[in-house]
Amino acid sequence: MSQPLVTAFYDPATFTVSYVVRDPSGDACAIIDPVLDYEPKAAHIAHHSADAICSHVTREGLRVEWILETHAHADHLSAAQYLRQHLGGKVAIGEHIRDVQKSFGPLFDLGDTFATDGSQFDRLFADNDSFRIGTLDGRVLHTPGHTPACVTYLIGDAAFVGDTVFMPDYGTARADFPGGDARTLYRSIRRIYDLPPTTRLFMCHDYPPHGRKPMWETTVAAERSGNVMLRDGIAEDDYVKARRARDRTLPAPQLILPSLQVNIRAGHLPEPAANGRRYLRIPLNQLPCREHG
Template structure:
């Protein structure tokens, strides 16, 4: 757990989940204690098909220990590599869940894939949906929502004071950028998203959604950088648009699906709720054969 802060900017606690390489953020206004949780993780053991709440407990303990008031749970997108803890947090605290308005496209694609009769592509399972440029307050801090598609069509970033939380659009400069081969993803779209992020002030703090260790380089995980440092990102620096697209598409063609993609998307299109129980009271996740 790390804490970073600057005058007139949010306090940011990053909590790294080693099982999925996900970073959950606790973001707070220093003046009022108003807080948001970004991209929480519901722990899942695929061998046992069992969920647990260690990661959720950890972030909620951080809220309590700092005397913060949790106002929102924010999702950058419907993740394919971890189950979201958003619904558990909403149930425990009453905090509403917000996500980009294009989530309906993802719900349609994967609701159909899983033949999930309870999933309607209208985002009603979320409490708030945000258009590009939407604004709201976190205490005294202004929050701006930026539509940042490419990895998925529904990805958003949250600009909060001098910080921007970019989800999977960018990783640390020595690791690169997100894959674009999920349904609705597009490498050319991601290129333009990245240019949008890089147009922000160079000193702006950038908080990435995951970290992975480069094959040759550092041995510790990091998740905070700056816009200026991201201009030297190994996938971006010196690469014009067509070259970036060719690199990204060639790289994506070599990547296996994320280990948790099938359980994760079934849960995440439901805002973190598990599939409805059968008559027996049991809940089931589906494995559509030869579908991805």
Template sequence: MQKPDVKVFFDEASNTFSYVVWDPSTLMAAVIDSVLDYDAAAGRIHHASADAMVDFVRANAFTVQWVIDTHVHADHLSAAAYVQSVLGGRVAIGEHIVTVQESFGRLLNTGEDFRRDGSQFDHLFTDGERYRLGSIEAIALHTPGHTPACMTHVIGDAAFVGDTLFMPDYGTARCDFPGGDARTLYRSIRKLFALPDETRLFLCHDYKAPGRDRFVHETTIVAERRENIHLHDGIDEEAFVAMRTARDATLPVPKLLLPAVQVNMRAGALPPPESNGVSYLKIPLNSV
């Protein structure tokens, strides 16, 4: 199986892993799940996290082919638009972005000017769509449950799973966001478990499970199947749904959910400036 090279970047403020993945034979690269730094108290955006990735790409003379978000993140703002502006590449997400745009477009009262057809992105991946990163074969898999638009990107022997799975000692993603569903997540994970055992899994988050003192970003299919505390082999669908539903009922709303979605459903772009030239993020009251 073809093996891409992977460089991880960690944003501790949001516990997010971002990746540059590349074909060593062609130096074609993808930037996956980039982070736009956001100071909520000051209302300021900056690019330190994204610039670390940009500097790495430039230092290695990579050509960026893809700028991918695995889903519409609820815990950080995407830097996809910024990365594309300085490195090029096609900004892409799964085709079910339109479902997220519709539900949050209503919640945020974005009006008729906000397009809900995914056209803010250069490419919308479909389930099972095959593509290439340089000479390396890749496939996009629709793995909903955490959100309706979640995609896993399998690039050679490496799978970038977004929030669908965490480290085996931490478990699985929450399913209580609009369009999320625990039963759907179970089936998505079982779909991933059909990948070869040795497939490397690159995660979007880690929160250091009890007893572990370091953040970890990589595991394997076989480790997840054997050891995932929420969904190892032998746990049936009903047991998982009951566990996940009860657990989700105890979780707070992510602090950056509303700011993040407003940017991320626009492919990492800020809302259009108003008449004074300033972009604003809306916070609906008593609605979430």
């Protein structure tokens, strides 16, 4: 099985890990889950994280074929369009992004002009769709539960799992977002666990417990034997009970409102208003208010 070359970029502000995945036999690469820097107190956008990826791609002489989103993130804004403008490549996500657009478009009152057919993206992947990065074979696994649109990208011996499962000492993703479901998430994670034990798993986030340094790479075998929420031997009903109990304590992500209205647009910012300024919409009293978790 081919072994892609993987370079990680960790964003401590959002605990997000973005990746450049390279064909070892050529210059083709893909970018996965890129971050657009956003400072919420001043509503200020910057490109430090994306520029680090640009610098790496340019320095290594790489050719970007894909910019892949594992789902519509609720914790960071996507830099997909910024990177597409500077580096090229097709922006892709799972086809169930349409469900997420239909769910969140009304929340932000985006109106009839907002397309809910996924057309903001260059490619919508169905379950088991294949793609290529140079000579590397890629396959898409639909792994919902955290959101309806979550996918895992299996590229050679590496799987980019998005927000399904985290490092073994942290557990799994939450399942209480609109369209999320703990039972569905259990089955999606078990699908990932059915991959060969040596498959490298790359996380989209790491929230380091016990003061350890951030980590983002593990294996199927390590997850199956040691994940604190879902390891071998934990029954579906027991996982669902524990996941739902945990989710009831969790506050909404800090950037959920700004990030979702950008990410369901494939990373496009809202169009400027008549005064030339761009605006994000903040609907009041629409999300659960949990101050501790």
